[in-house]
Amino acid sequence: DIVMTQTPLSLSVTPGQPASISCKSSQSLLHSDGKTYSYWDLQKPGQSPQLLIYEVSNRFSGVPERFSGSGSGTDFTLKISRVEAEDVGIYYCMQSVQLPITFGQGTRLEIK
Amino acid sequence: QVQLVQSGAEVKKPGSSVKVSCKASGGTFSSYAINWVRQAPGQGLEWMGGILGMLRTPNYAQNFQGRVTITADEFMTTAHMELRSLRSEDTGVYFCVRSGGYHPRNNWLDPWGQGTLVTVSS
Numbered sequence: 001d002i003v004m005t006q007t008p009l010s011l012s013v014t015p016g017q018p019a020s021i022s023c024k025s026s027q028s029l030l031h032s033d034g035k036t037y038s039y040w041d042l043q044k045p046g047q048s049p050q051l052l053i054y055e056v057s058n059r060f061s062g063v064p065e066r067f068s069g070s071g072s073g074t075d076f077t078l079k080i081s082r083v084e085a086e087d088v089g090i091y092y093c094m095q096s097v098q099l100p101i102t103f104g105q106g107t108r109l110e111i112k
Numbered sequence: 113q114v115q116l117v118q119s120g121a122e123v124k125k126p127g128s129s130v131k132v133s134c135k136a137s138g139g140t141f142s143s144y145a146i147n148w149v150r151q152a153p154g155q156g157l158e159w160m161g162g163i164l165g166m167l168r169t170p171n172y173a174q175n176f177q178g179r180v181t182i183t184a185d186e187f188m189t190t191a192h193m194e195l196r197s198l199r200s201e202d203t204g205v206y207f208c209v210r211s212g213g214y215h216p217r218n219n220w221l222d223p224w225g226q227g228t229l230v231t232v233s234s
Binding site: 001031033035037039041048049050051054055060092094096097098099100101102103104105106 | 147156157158159161171173174175207209211212216217218219220221222223224225226227
């Protein structure tokens, strides 16, 4: 199984400040079709997860521009340019290049 | 826009089985895979398996192989996940979630159902 390791596991950020979460996979997420199957999801308190970023850097429909994804191979980063109160929750990285689909442990973002 | 609506909370005895349903509201998921993801209390997300769109062929995670069965009706409007030989460690919220394509591999997961709490207790 591909292991996804996130850092940090928790983050406390002042509104308006940036935030960054790292995710490392135990194997490359680059597929032979040229695409890299890494994703970022956000689970807000009391809600189901929701997709933020797909294939490394593509924002899903309706996701604000302050969210961006980058990376390649085994190293990926989610950045929030200016954190807002509504961004609190747990952020998960995920891979689907190989079954089973696996997730990182989650990074809890709180507002200072 | 398709939404996934899951069945209600369940309380089960150890050793019994639970079957959770996931209905597509506003359409079908015939061209998409439907997956099941478990979240134990205060824990992260664990993929249990999925059923491919069109072919309705299941794929299971090794951790659940032999204990879980994922099915879908003929018209791919409702999917089911049955977990057998329940133990206390199976307590958690079970989510169904659609893949971005017909196979769980190489696709995103969205939208998610609202989750079904399964409590296993004697």
